[in-house]
Amino acid sequence: MLNETLKDYNTYVFEQDEEWDEDTRTTAKKANENAFKMLLTLFNNLPDFKSKTDAKTVLRVSHDSGTGPLLEKLVQDCESKLQYTAGKAGMGTTIIL
Secondary structure, X not given: OHHHHXXXXXXXXXXXXXXXXXXXXXXXXXXXXXXXXXXXXXXOOOHHHOOHHHHHHHHHHHHHHOXXXXXXXXXXXXXXXXXXXXXXXXXXXXXXX
């Protein structure tokens, strides 16, 4: 899911095709906006996502250098949040993804 979210963001911002028709452009723009909102909401605890400007910078760097390291960081943050939530709910701390 996170991989697709990054792809939705990157496609519209960095990989637009001049030959896209209006429907494709509109669909890509909406997917981009949703992806960006989701990233800002889910990862606002991380310094890279404290502001829109910071988030756009880290996403640009990630796109330019490959999304693997950022994706790994985001997955680790999700795992940490899940473990914390499970612990708070009395469900133990082992999460299998």
